[in-house]
Amino acid sequence: MSRPVKILLQGVEKRYPASGGEEMTALQRLDLEIGVGEFVCLVGPSGCGKTTLINLMAGFEQPSAGTITIDGRPVTGPDPDHIMIFQDYGLYPWRTVLGNVLFALESRGIGKKEAQERAAGYLDMVGLSSFLRSFPHQLSGGMKQRVAIARALAVEPSVLFMDEPFAALDAFTRLRLQDEVLRLWGEKRPTMVFVTHDLDEAIYLGGRVILMAPDPGRVRKILSVHLPRPCDRTSDEFAAYRRELFEEFHLVHREAAGEAAYSI
Structure with missing residues (x-):
């Protein structure tokens, strides 16, 4: 990897108790490096361990084996510099x-004047400067997610984890927020780890797309995406990445379900 390593996973496994006193392996012998300022997307079928993996990196869970470090320090729990x-x-x-x-700023001990200025500035960045006095119930789903993004960015974390943040949004809002996140990432350059079920979304956002496979959860393929961001979703280059990722994704499904692969 050309850039310095921000997040390092070595031999990571995660097991949970199962019936009969046995264990279920959610992740098995996973090795991964994520660079400083990199935007990485995790994709894969349900049950492949995407959410387990991001929770381990964020410190909400601990691995059963192996190590996870951020900036060379072991991840032992949630960190105010690593936001989900x-x-x-x-x-x-x-x-x-x-x-x-x-609230997010004041809980970090930031003074009232600076907190006011920073909060207003980040809400302006996500286009919500006209809604400062509104309450969440008065906002659309997309606007609520923009508040969550502004709140996360306002504390200026070095790592931002996002677990399917746009899954419940309509298609138009989702596309708009993808561009919003790319713009904010381009300005602030935190290290981003983004979980999604949407392969097109992963290609559009990620500099690398990590495809996971289930039973047990593991990295199946890492696809490096060499496209400008934002990019043209209708381009031949985008279509080529999409086909490569979809074909590998279908192989994962075939192996998991014992079904024949089908063309796309």
Whole structure:
């Protein structure tokens, strides 16, 4: 890898108790390097361990074997410098849009004046400067997710984890927020790890797409995407990456289900 390593996983396994006193292996012998400022997308069928993997990297769970380090330090729990954005937004309904972002800043010990300026600035970056006094119930799903993104970026984390943040949104809003996230990533360059079921979304966003396979969860293929970001989704180059990833994805499904592969 040409850039310095930010996140390093070595021999990572995760096992959970199963019936009969046995264990279920969710992830098996996983090795992975993610560079400083890199945008990586995790894809794969349900049950392949995508969410387990991102939870391990974020410190919400601990591996059963192997090591995970960020900046050379073992991940032993959640870190205020490593922020997770979930699908359900996680906003406080009793706080305004501004109040939600301010809470994240004030909880870091940032002074009131600086917190106000920073919160307003990041909400302006995501196009919500006209909704500072609104409450979450007054916002659309896409606007709520933009508040969550502004809140995460406002604390200026070095790593941003996103677990299917756009899954519940309509197609138009999803496309818009993909561009929004790419723009913000381009300005601030945190290291991004983004989980999605959408292969097109992964190719559009990620500099690398990591395809996982199930039973047990493992890395099947790492696809390096050499496209400008944002890129033209209708281009021949995009279609070539899409076909390569879809063909490998179908092989994963065939092996998991015992079915014959089909053409696309």
